[in-house]
Amino acid sequence: MTQIEKTAHDDGAAPTPTGEGLDARLVVQRGRFRLDATLKAAPGDVVALLGPNGAGKTTALRALAGLIPLTEGHLRLDGDSLEGMPPEARPVGVVFQDYLLFPHLTALDNVAFGPRCHGATKAESRAQATEWLERMGLAEHAGAKPRRLSGGQAQRVALARALATHPRLLLLDEPLAALDARTRLDVRAQLRRHLADFEAVAVLVTHDPLDAMVLADRLIVIEEGRVVQEGTPGDIARHPRTDYIAHLVGLNLYPGQAEGHTVRLDAGPAITTAEELTGPVFVTFPPSAVTLHRDRPTGASARNLWHCEVAGLETHGDQIRAALTGELPLTADLTTIAAAELGLHPGAAVWATVKAAQTHAYPA
Numbered sequence: 001m002t003q004i005e006k007t008a009h010d011d012g013a014a015p016t017p018t019g020e021g022l023d024a025r026l027v028v029q030r031g032r033f034r035l036d037a038t039l040k041a042a043p044g045d046v047v048a049l050l051g052p053n054g055a056g057k058t059t060a061l062r063a064l065a066g067l068i069p070l071t072e073g074h075l076r077l078d079g080d081s082l083e084g085m086p087p088e089a090r091p092v093g094v095v096f097q098d099y100l101l102f103p104h105l106t107a108l109d110n111v112a113f114g115p116r117c118h119g120a121t122k123a124e125s126r127a128q129a130t131e132w133l134e135r136m137g138l139a140e141h142a143g144a145k146p147r148r149l150s151g152g153q154a155q156r157v158a159l160a161r162a163l164a165t166h167p168r169l170l171l172l173d174e175p176l177a178a179l180d181a182r183t184r185l186d187v188r189a190q191l192r193r194h195l196a197d198f199e200a201v202a203v204l205v206t207h208d209p210l211d212a213m214v215l216a217d218r219l220i221v222i223e224e225g226r227v228v229q230e231g232t233p234g235d236i237a238r239h240p241r242t243d244y245i246a247h248l249v250g251l252n253l254y255p256g257q258a259e260g261h262t263v264r265l266d267a268g269p270a271i272t273t274a275e276e277l278t279g280p281v282f283v284t285f286p287p288s289a290v291t292l293h294r295d296r297p298t299g300a301s302a303r304n305l306w307h308c309e310v311a312g313l314e315t316h317g318d319q320i321r322a323a324l325t326g327e328l329p330l331t332a333d334l335t336t337i338a339a340a341e342l343g344l345h346p347g348a349a350v351w352a353t354v355k356a357a358q359t360h361a362y363p364a
């Protein structure tokens with residue numbers, strides 16, 4: 001049997017043996033919704049909570065900030081329990097999605113507000129704020145009110161305000177969501193640098209896989225209030241374990257039972273895989289690995305051959321992405337020319353093939 005590399009869910013970083021970092025089990029009951037998520041992170045870790053709408057990401061962040069109480073569980077930071085501690089007393093900095101800058105205060109005073117609330121004198125707070133604005137490349141905007149700042153600048157002021165309190169936990173709620181696509185690219189790169197310099201634990205919430213993959217060392221994927229997978233971005237992209245994650249990283253994913261190079265998929269047919277495994281597995285292949293044919297192909301090479309029907313077509317970059325139903329539901333990418341030559345349209349019958357070498361199987 002092939003030795004499979006360690007799967008992502010075994011790989012979560014934990015707080016250091018001295019108890020430094022974040023150690024939390026967040027249980028929050030909100031009406032019928034229940035969040036039950038264990039989060040652990042060592043100082044210097046940047047962790048992204050990723051998940052679909054309504055998964056419970058914001059609930060988790062608000063529980064960490066102390067804005068909603070835990071129903072059960074625990075919340076420790078560097079060995080100290082934060083439960084019952086009011087939000088303003090926690091060594092936690094928060095950057096909210098819309099930044100929540102005070103409109104009537106200058107950038108400098110917005111940043112100085114952080115240390116001031118944590119007991120610094122007015123002069124100290126302003127000195128620290130000046131230093132932070134310089135670090136963020138915003139020195140010349142110190143006197144500007146928020147309405148005169150671009151989205152990216154406002155984001156950095158909000159980040160400076162959070163960092164100026166020297167938090168032991170930094171929370172960022174959809175940090176790039178308020179920005180347009182162009183600004184987002186620059187701000188994402190800057191934020192990545194600032195987070196890399198940050199020595200305590202940072203937790204960010206996003207439903208954008210690109211933000212998560214670029215900004216975080218480790219992803220915790222939450223669905224319906226539960227952690228469904230965690231690991232490095234690379235682990236998650238290579239070994240998705242749910243349909244949501246497979247869709248995010250653009251792979252076809254099937255659970256099944258392996259016996260040697262053959263996997264009997266729960267979805268019905270069997271698939272021949274490159275890896276030789278036994279027992280419950282996941283099989284993935286990218287949409288680009290699928291070849292479509294109008295007529296049943298002959299020849300021995302196409303052992304993974306399924307009769308399908310086109311359910312839908314959409315443009316995907318410079319390709320056409322076809323959603324197929326039938327013997328095996330799958331997505332396939334093909335060039336516009338190939339789609340035209342095949343006469344693809346919703347309802348068209350096609351044969352789909354995938355080479356075993358382009359599949360990837362790993363234990364479930």
Ligand SMILES: Nc1ncnc2c1ncn2[C@@H]1O[C@H](COP(=O)(O)OP(=O)(O)OP(=O)(O)O)[C@@H](O)[C@H]1O
Pocket residue numbers: 030031032033051052053054055056057058059060207
């Ligand atoms: N005040 C509330 N009372 C009851 N249920 C709530 C309350 N706020 C949120 N919920 C429910 O909690 C669940 C999780 O919501 P949450 O905002 O944490 O999800 P999310 O993952 O952050 O989603 P999104 O990406 O859409 O922001 C949802 O089902 C939501 O309807």
